Structures are given as C-alpha cells and as structure tokens.
Amino acid sequence: MGTPLTPRSPLQVTLTAVPDEVTRGETVRLRADTSEGRVAFDWSVTGGTLARWTAKDAAVVWDTRSAEPGVEEATVTVTDQHGRTSTQVVDVRIKMPVVDRRRESLSVHLEPAGVVRTDSQALWTAIRNSSESLGFGEYQDFIDLVLCRSSAGLDRETRQLRSEGRAELKALRRGNALPYPDVDAYWLLKTATEAFMRLRCGILVDPHRPGAPFEGVDLLQEQARYGDGPVSQQELETMWQAFVEPIPQDPNFYALPYFARILDGLRDVPVRGSGKLGFPCDAILRYKLTHPCLIELLWNYWQEESLLVQSLIEISRRFQNMRRAVEPDPLAHLEIAPLMPLGNLLWGYIQDEQHRLSVVRRAYEYDHHYGITLIGRAVPPLRGADSRSKFLEAFHSLLKLCTTFFTQADDMTVTPDGFPVLNGLKEVHLLLTEGQHNQYGDLPWTARQEMLMQQWLLARPEMRQFLPARAMVAYPEPWMGTVDVMKKLQGWTDTPTLHFHNLAVFGERILLSIRFGDWNSVIERDEAANWARYWRAEIQGYIHAYRAATGVDLTSDRLDVTMPAVHLRRRTAQQRGGAGRERAVRGGGARAGAGMAGRRLRRMPPSDRPY
Numbered sequence: 001m002g003t004p005l006t007p008r009s010p011l012q013v014t015l016t017a018v019p020d021e022v023t024r025g026e027t028v029r030l031r032a033d034t035s036e037g038r039v040a041f042d043w044s045v046t047g048g049t050l051a052r053w054t055a056k057d058a059a060v061v062w063d064t065r066s067a068e069p070g071v072e073e074a075t076v077t078v079t080d081q082h083g084r085t086s087t088q089v090v091d092v093r094i095k096m097p098v099v100d101r102r103r104e105s106l107s108v109h110l111e112p113a114g115v116v117r118t119d120s121q122a123l124w125t126a127i128r129n130s131s132e133s134l135g136f137g138e139y140q141d142f143i144d145l146v147l148c149r150s151s152a153g154l155d156r157e158t159r160q161l162r163s164e165g166r167a168e169l170k171a172l173r174r175g176n177a178l179p180y181p182d183v184d185a186y187w188l189l190k191t192a193t194e195a196f197m198r199l200r201c202g203i204l205v206d207p208h209r210p211g212a213p214f215e216g217v218d219l220l221q222e223q224a225r226y227g228d229g230p231v232s233q234q235e236l237e238t239m240w241q242a243f244v245e246p247i248p249q250d251p252n253f254y255a256l257p258y259f260a261r262i263l264d265g266l267r268d269v270p271v272r273g274s275g276k277l278g279f280p281c282d283a284i285l286r287y288k289l290t291h292p293c294l295i296e297l298l299w300n301y302w303q304e305e306s307l308l309v310q311s312l313i314e315i316s317r318r319f320q321n322m323r324r325a326v327e328p329d330p331l332a333h334l335e336i337a338p339l340m341p342l343g344n345l346l347w348g349y350i351q352d353e354q355h356r357l358s359v360v361r362r363a364y365e366y367d368h369h370y371g372i373t374l375i376g377r378a379v380p381p382l383r384g385a386d387s388r389s390k391f392l393e394a395f396h397s398l399l400k401l402c403t404t405f406f407t408q409a410d411d412m413t414v415t416p417d418g419f420p421v422l423n424g425l426k427e428v429h430l431l432l433t434e435g436q437h438n439q440y441g442d443l444p445w446t447a448r449q450e451m452l453m454q455q456w457l458l459a460r461p462e463m464r465q466f467l468p469a470r471a472m473v474a475y476p477e478p479w480m481g482t483v484d485v486m487k488k489l490q491g492w493t494d495t496p497t498l499h500f501h502n503l504a505v506f507g508e509r510i511l512l513s514i515r516f517g518d519w520n521s522v523i524e525r526d527e528a529a530n531w532a533r534y535w536r537a538e539i540q541g542y543i544h545a546y547r548a549a550t551g552v553d554l555t556s557d558r559l560d561v562t563m564p565a566v567h568l569r570r571r572t573a574q575q576r577g578g579a580g581r582e583r584a585v586r587g588g589g590a591r592a593g594a595g596m597a598g599r600r601l602r603r604m605p606p607s608d609r610p611y
Contacts, residue, residue: 011036013078015088017062023097024069028062032088036080047072047094062092069096115228115533116526120517122239123256124534125222126203126213127512130294131505133200133216136477139452140459142196147188185341186348189456193449201445202293205244205254210237225534247271247289255289257518263289288441292516296508297444301366303451304374305549305568306500307493308479309359311486312349312454319346330489334466342462349457356450357443365443369435370395375565391431393561396554398424402539403555405532418529422519425528429519432511455479477501493572495549502545506538 014033022028032041040055047067053060062074072094077087132138204212214236223231245260247253249271255263263271263284271284303309317324318331336343359378367373371388401420408416457463458479467489469481480497487493513535522528532539543554550567552560 011039011078011080011084011086013076013086013088015074015076015090017074017090017092020091021093021095022064023095024067025065025097028064028074028092029059030062030074030076030090031059032076032078033058034078034080034086036078038081040079042077042079043075045072045074064092064094067094069094115226115530117226117228117239118527118530119239119243120527121226121530121534122213122236122243123516124513124531125217125236126240127294127516128509129214129217130201130203131509131512134197134295134448135505136452136455136459136479138200139193139196140456140478142200143189143192143456146192146195183344183348183351185344186352189345189348189453190352190449193453193456196452197445197449201295201448202291205256205290205292207241207244207254210240213240225537227533247286249284250286253286253290256292256516257521258516259289259292261518261521293441293445294512294516295444295448296511296515297365297369297447298511299504299508300362300444300447300451301370301372302500302504302507304359304362305564306483306497306504307487308451308454308458308483308497310492311483312458314486314490316346316350320350331466336462340462342457342460345457345460349453357447361443362447365439368438369432369440372563373565375563375569386435388431388435391428391435392563393559394424394427394431396560398428399539399543399554400559402532402536403543405529406536406540409533416529418525418527418532421532422522422525422528425514425517425519425531426522428511429514429517432515436515458482491576493568494575495568495571499545499548502541503549506542506545509538510535510542 012035016031016033018029018031020028030043041053041057042055043050043053043057043060045062045067048062048064049066051061051063064072070093071091073089073091075087075089077085079085206212211233214233217233217236219231219233222236223229243257244254245257247255247260248263248267249269253271266284269284271286271289314324314331315334318329318334319336323329324331336346338344359374359376360380363374363379364382364384367382367384367387369388369391371391373379373382373384398421401424405416405418405421408414455477456479459477459482463482467482467485469475469485473481473484475481476498480501483497487497513531517531546564547553550564551571552562552567554560
C-alpha cells in the first residue's frame, strides 16, 4: 500500500491597513503578508480607488477621495502556485473633514461658454493633416529618400515608404520622357515630384478605412483646437464615418457632403471609375470624389509674390551666361562646377521651360479664382473672362468678423455669436465654388509641382556657395534664405519670405475648409463657431502676415478691398524712394536727396516688381 497523502495546510495571509481610520481624501496603505514565495494578489475596495497595481504587488495605496463617510472594506485574495487561495478583509473608518467656518472662503470664477462638437470637425483635421503632409519638409525627405539615400540603415516603415515612392516613380517613368539629351537627373526629380503629389495629395473618403485621413495626426494639438475635452483616434474615425455621405448614383462609394449635394442635382449622369485608357468618356470621374486633392491656388499666389519663381529665373539666366543690363551684376560670381549635381539639374530645368506654366497663365487663373492677379513687367494687362471681383471683399470681411468673434470668446461674460461668421462663410463658399471650373484642379496641381521643385533647387547646398543666407536666421524651410538673399542682391523688396510663406500655408488651409464644407446647408451657429475656434491660429497668423507684407491691418474698421499686388507695389516704391533719399543725403543734403527721390519715382516703370 502507498503512503497516504498529507493534506496541505491552509494558506496563511495577514492583511493590514495603516492607518485604519482616516479623513476622506487621505490615503491608506494596504499590505498582505504571507509565508509563500510565489503568489498572486487580487485587490478590491468598496469605496474610493486603488492606485495602479499588478498581481505581484503585495502592497497597494488606497485613495479615499471618492469614498463615502463610514466604514469601507478592503479585500485581497491571494493564490499560490498550488492553487490554494485565501481571502482577507479589513475595515477602515472614513470620516468627513472638519471645516473651519471661520476660515472658509468662497471661490468664484468664470468659464467659457460650452462647445458643441460637430462631425465636420473631422474634415478640418483631415485638411490640416493633408496640408502638413504636402509641406516642403515632407517633400524634401521624400525626394532624398527616393532618389538620394540607400536602403542601408533604414527602419521598416521608412523602407516601405521608399518602396511605395519608387513603385509610383517607376509607373510614371514608363509614360513620361523629356525629348532632350543629358537631362536624366532633372527628369528623375520631376517624375519623383509627381509621385510625391500622387501619394500625398488629398484624402481618402472611405468609411471602411476611416483612419486613412488621420494617419500621423497629433491628438494633443487637435484637443487644443476642439476645446471640449480629449480627442482620441477612435472619436475622429467615428466622426468621419458620420460626416461622409454615400454617392447618390452608387451607394457603395462615399464622398464629402459638398460633393454629395452636387451629385444630387446630377442624378442622370453616371459615376464610374477609370477605364482602359485611364478615364471614362461619358461619366463623372469617381476618384475625384473618393480621393479629392486638397490644394489651393492661393498657396501658389503668395509663393509667387515672395519672388520664389523670379529668384530661380534670375539664377537660370546667369547660368546661361546672360548678363543683366544693371551694373554691377549681382550674380557675376555665379560659377557652378559641372562636377556638382546642381549644374545638371539646372540644365534640365532650363531645357524644360517650354513645358512649364507661364506667369501670364497663372495670373489669369489667380484672377478667375480670387479676383487678384500679379503686377509686373512680365504680366500684360489682363482681360479675364470671369473674375471673382467680390472675393477679396468677402474674404477680408470674414476675417474681420472672426476677430470680433475671438474678442467675444475671450470675454467670459459674453457668449460669442457665430451667426455673423456663418453668413460670411456662406458668402466666401459661394464665390469659391463659382470659380471652381475649367482649369481648376489641373492647373493648381501642376503649379504646386513646379514650385515644390523650385524650392528644392533653391535649397540645394551648392546654392550657399554663391548665395550665402543669414546664418543666424532660423528659417523654417532652407529655400527661404536663398530667396531673401536674392531679394537683397537684386534690390527687390525687404519683406521677409517667411511672411509670404505663412500667407500661403494659412490661407490655403482656411480656404480649403470653406470650399469643401457644405456651408449652404448649415443653419446653426455652432458649426461656424467651431470653425472659427478650430482655425483661430491660422486666421490670426494670416492677418499678421498680411499686415507685415502689405502694411494693411485687416482688423481695422475700414475694410480693405485693394489687390495685394497694389499694396506690394506701393511698398516697393516707398522702399526704393527711401533708399534714394538716404543716398542723396549722404551725397550732399536733404533737399538734393528729396529731388533725386522724386525724379526716381517719376522715372519708375509701371511696376518695378521683377516678373
């Protein structure tokens, strides 16, 4: 017969609470002691909360701030490796804090008016995320990653991005070629830029993939913009699914509410995908609805006013050994060695000039979209077929209404009124969509590609050899320093490029949120109030940059409806007149200087803006 099994002794556990009587709001330390080595603990309390604990913790902290006065229990269940368990309970008395009425003080404070969250806020988050993904920093990283860097040392995510970029690049290279010899480097840059635009431009409207428009979103920044509590990725995706609407012609596909409203009036026109030749001949293009490209031509207008394009034009002329009539030539020492990559890139850029948009063509489109245009020697008087002459008035009026709204929102004794902002949004939306025809979409896409390439060329390290930027100026993007140096050398304007860049980025985001919002269907003020709160940083940044660039304060009671190009021309004339007076004073007296300045202003051409 075998030896009988000896029954195991019960698991011995001692539970203590220190202290066992507390005032509500104080903490209690709980500890379970046992002689066994490997055990697991399961803690619980009847009132209050426990600090974060794990099954290995023999001691925990009990927070009694939310406990009710009286006797509360703390329980621990201990389980050893043999499956034996022991449950112990300890009582703790919780008392109400004693309040000294003689020292009691009454605290009174004001809080801002409540915010009602709307589903359209998800669109604004997607617009801002798309805008950031199309920024120059992202573009420069993409070009360097796809064209310049090897795969050694790259992490898995970066390798995948590089692979996607090169796959898109390979597909584009099969159908594109330049009819010039020795332009492979430039051709590769041009094709890679188009691949970047295809991968980054726009948002995917698909409720089955609601996270696509919000990849890489900074949730803390979104929380600050929403202003009504934490924002999670799941909440953004839920709002997006509720915001988008099925296409009337094909409920299996979805679009932004603005496009759904347009298609509702075109029910007799089918919506189809791409055919064998890349497009359907008798239907609405589906990808234009399910993957809209979020870019605004206003971005190009302000970049052009910063003299980005003209800077590269002057460099290209000097590269071709064309000397300017002005003496001394500011770029006389521009000598680019053929051993450096920049030389071959500029050669291809110059050879491809006939395939780029002309300044006149862009000027006509600026007038068609926004009723503004360029003024300069290269821009003849325009005869636009359809100008948005009321846009500038409506847009500046909206910005002024927003400043009034912000003043009310900062005053805790006032509930800000969103109805004036809503009416302003409706007016601007109507004007924007009236100009959304003909070259809309294709011309902004092409102009964005060309200016991104120009920025990349100006940011090349070789440029610093003959155009050294100010070393102590922290430019957000490296090409800005080159443009500022060019403006200084050529005597164009002393307004920093940074202000024009801010006008481009902030203005684009503001107009995109107005253009693609279904504002004609909105009747509640909460939507407009949320719009103003969300885009407050961009609106106030645009107002400041506009004053810095043009000298016009958009918060003034006097509404400004003059084209920005007119203000820029006036400031350039004032700058040059002031420089003439200063030279005259140094040469022989204030009166002679005033006469010289006056003669110089009279001799100025219709515009000294160098286009």
